[in-house]
Amino acid sequence: MASLLRNSGKITTTAGLIARPGFQGGRGFGLSSFSLFFSSPRRFQTTESESRVDSHCYDDEISQKFSVLGGKVPYTSGMRFTSELPEEKVPCYRVLDNNGQLIDSRNFAGISKEIAMKMYTDMVKLNTMDTIFYEAQRQGRISFYVTTTGEEAINIASAAALKIDDFIVPQYREPGILLWRGFTPQDFANQCFSNKFDDGKGRQMPVHYGSKKLNYFTVASTIASQLPHAVGAAYSLKMDGKDACVVGYFGDGGSSEGDFHAALNFAAVLEAPVIFLCRNNGWAISTPASDQFRSDGVVVKGQAYGVRSIRVDGNDALAMYSAVRSAREMAITEQKPILIEAVTYRVGHHTTSDDSTRYRPLEEIEWWQMARNPLTLYRKWLESNGWWNDEAEAELRSNSRKELLKAIQVAEKIEKPPVGDMFTDVYDAVPSNLFEQEKLLQQTVTRYPQDYPSDVPVRAVPSS
């Protein structure tokens, strides 16, 4: 958490000049010495400066002193429009091939057996949790659920590459990070059942987890609104000079929101230690990525904002681990934002309220499920190292399943939070108007108990 500032937070600023362009010399386009007239003074620098402005220009000395674009801009007499798409798509970083073998061991920094094993077991637990909770929703035991099927590698491998001090600012398809950090099946179940042991006190929909202890911001349903939050959190880490970064997750759909663009822009200008991790899973409910943007994915947007970026195979756990590890290093030591586009596929439906077979072919879903399954690929690598086998798999799956079923059974029976919790935490202390509204509600419920759920206690909770 941010505490006292260790320094007054001075940073270097580039000489960002405010300019009002005027036109001097009208000899026509291209060959003229096109100089700009500047009316505002150079931005005052209060800092130990590290001059980053390369203010050379090919032209005369005056225009050499000033530059709107922060550096050399070559002129050209040939009118050239930059193509809307690059000639080649940005390559996708991958460590394991389709048979789970290292493609080039020189490009992979390595991973300890302990972390490698925990990564796989957590991926399996996540996958099992998704199956069981999805079934529970179908049985009417919970009202709603969002699966992460197909994106287990992104969840777990990115969590493995980070440290507990790194803040996680999720969208809603990243419960794996909580799982990695120690959220138990019971914790997940409690939130989904909105019972009194839920850290969120039953106030949010299922899968809207949040844990201050584990540095995981509470999920809000709004798309991409968390990305500026991630920049803000990075700002506070920067102020404190902490050895930690922030990771903001979002999907391909989220990259269309204004907040995404502004957040990347801000992070670049602010030089904030934040990693923007896009789970490009091809679908935003029923909107395919081709209807979401026309650029070469999300990775090219990084350069547009001055953000270093990489495209990674999101179904390759080792590639994700490697990329996030490096990104974290860069973000913290260089104090820069990094954009990672993890290319993957949303195997499950958008949520339990969706039936994706209505808008995409079953063959497509099945292909990704079989041929590019992150668990299968990674498991092949583990087995080739002799670290895993069928018995271990069966045992793990069976134990996870039992644990989860038990967690659901227990969570189902626990009381819901009391009615009083509806009125606390709106403010730091319960104000008088809410106190009156609570009394009114208690009176109504006590008078007509048959019209209200019986598992919600009515007794008042004193404001903390």
Added chain:
Amino acid sequence: KKTSLVVVRSDGSLNLNTGSSAGARRLDQLVTNAVAVSASLLSTSSTSLAVLIHELLLYEALREGLEEEMDRDNRVCVMGEDVGHYGGSYKVTRGLADKFGDLRVLDTPIAENAFTGMGIGAAMTGLRPIVEGMNMGFLLLAFNQISNNCGMLHYTSGGQFTIPIVIRGPGGVGRQLGAEHSQRLESYFQSIPGIQMVACSTPYNAKGLMKAAIRSENPVILFEHVLLYNLKERIPDEEYICNLEEAEMVRPGEHITILTYSRMRYHVMQAAKTLVNKGYDPEVIDIRSLKPFDLHTIGNSVKKTHRVLIVEECMRTGGIGASLTAAINENFIDYLDAPIVCLSSQDVPTPYAGTLEEFTIVQPAQIVTAVEQLCQ
């Protein structure tokens, strides 16, 4: 650092408290709760002392409050457009970037939703940011962050994350700023659960409310007014805070309660002069706290005068006056001798033409007429 604080009480008297620990402790308690504090909780002794004072303009008072809080707590930071080296469009942050550095007084690109969101993220991780909207109207772009995240995340996270953010900026009708720059956002924000709203009107309460808002654990929206920045007043040298949930008694009276806030306070006081000459005795209350309303002070006044006139700058439909009318009717209907009259701006976008713009604002003459009609 001085330990004494000056307390402003709702009846307008000053209470200089020099270092007595019991009094100081109670003063600390006043600052952060969202519960309307009744006057009886304040210390009852009232001494008038010659206090050291200095004169300044309202924007300087805001800056003084901001600077004092930034000195006092390293976690306080400011972000907004042109707040850094430019010193703020209304000079509220002038000089602060030189003193505290570029990072603590942060210039942001033009994306209100994003920098408000950034403030929320910073607040969730322990900082105490102040987000400045260059004009309140621009914060309409930040509505998603303010409503869905700022007001909600403390609640939906089960109390795990607090958002001690202050969102401030000038609003209201200025001098021919055009419709888009004359918004009264208090109407739109008043419904959002989880936030508090206050409006300052004098250099004294501007500084006090700024400091209180920064110290509060809740998200607070501080409404300033474009035309009030150059008001001059003498304020105490001593450190003081104004209670966020209290209204200010501007002029005690017997015949009628006039409730107002921000710039309209001055129109009301001008009308009050005329009214006094005509033999009326209006009680003028600057409600200051727009969310929640200080129904304690207002109620006491209504019980005394039995007549209420609300003068606001908001539009007729859905403004602060509309909610205040409903709240008073609900709680104090038995004490009213006449229906509540609410004078507001018309439901039109603010015209640019100076003469037309004047017609949309409640003028002192209208206030006088309304009082005369009510007091018949």
